[in-house]
Amino acid sequence: MSRYEDTIARYFAAWNATDADARARAVAAAWTEDGTYTDPFTDVRGHDALAAVTAGAQAQFPGFVYRLTGDVDGHHDAVRFTWELVSEADGSAPLAGSDVAVLAEDGRIRGVLGFLDRMPATA
DSSP, X not given: OXXXXXXXXXXXXXXXXXXXXXXXXXXXXXXXXXEEEEETTEEEESHHHHHHHHHHHHHHSTTEEEEEEEEEEEETTXXXXXXXXXXXXXXXXXXXXEEEEEEOTTSOEEEEEEEEEEOOOOO
């Protein structure tokens, strides 16, 4: 597994951790202490805020998991990848996106810029 693939595997572990303690450990393994996550709906910094965002996504989409789609592509301290949010019950994937992350020397994420490529229709 490449440095980039390892980083993104830890990133998905953080998004998919359902237990609060496991989530805190996964966030710390994936992001630097001052790491950031920014998408069209949120802009947060630090482990506590990152754990709260991942917990909020799980609360909004119970029974769904984030999965990598396609290859992880990286160079220097940057990595890009695509993902979808998949229902464990029926395999539907109402949400998909592409993210770009900037890495620290230790392989943890300093910052993520998230883009939503597919979103559920709103009523």
